[in-house]
Amino acid sequence: MEHRRSFPDVLAGGIFVLIGGAFVVGSLGYELGTPLRMGPGAFPLLVGALVAALGLAIVVKGLVAGEMIDFGTIPWRAVAVITLALMFFGFTVRGLGFVPTSAVTALLTTLASKHVRPLTAVVVAAGLTVASTLIFVVGLQLRIPLWGPWLGF
Template identity: 80%
Template sequence: MRARRSWPDVLAGAIFVVIGAVFAAGALGYELGSPLRMGPGAFPLLVGVIVAGLGLAIVVKGLIAGEVIAFGGVPWRAIAAITIALVFFGFTVRGLGFVPTAAVTALLTALAGRVRLLTAVAVAAGLTVAATLIFVVGLQLRIPLVGPWLGA
């Protein structure tokens, strides 16, 4: 009996192999250093090799013991909501400030799935608080909490 091949796995694995190889090749342009004193190219080279290796494993799995998976329709609502959220964040973070922009972005991405409005608001509030603590307080990014468009 012949094993089925999973062409989606083979394609996904091949994409990972290409991405890993590109990162590894780009890392060779930097100094690698030694294992005790790694240079700026050591980490990207390591990550590229790991990603390519995992991609190769996915390709082999797809060729040897692949499973045929039936995919549903394309989630256009989720794709549109997340794309709009990212574009909104990029264009408004300096004008509105970090907190309002992060809140709206998190709300839009939460609504990309089929969740209740109250759940989406709770998720957006939690993500906004976490992102503010991580990026503005912890990493000290120089982004105003409330921007000039809101009179701050």
């Protein structure tokens, strides 16, 4: 434990500084107003500065007396696949319609697990598509077309 330097602390602090700072810069572009009539920029400026300051404190603390946290591994495959699946859903649900979008999203998601077998993936995806169609479209009357305009319907 040399210096008790903690990577997670520095990373977390860095994220807070970055986001807080971005909001501070952004809010300077809006009217700040006076204390009597605070403009739209005043409150985000205040809170943004506070977040950045807290982030800085966390970084400093992480360098001298950090919290020992086991950061562990990052499941890159799962991160990539789940991101892709969700983006796909948002991007195509209007165009492809409920059924194809759900099927592809579910199939993609099953691939996030390292131990997935192709047959299991297909079965799970098919089952989930049928189940969600029954629950959301048939049962709860969600107004999303089953087949979208991109498919020529």
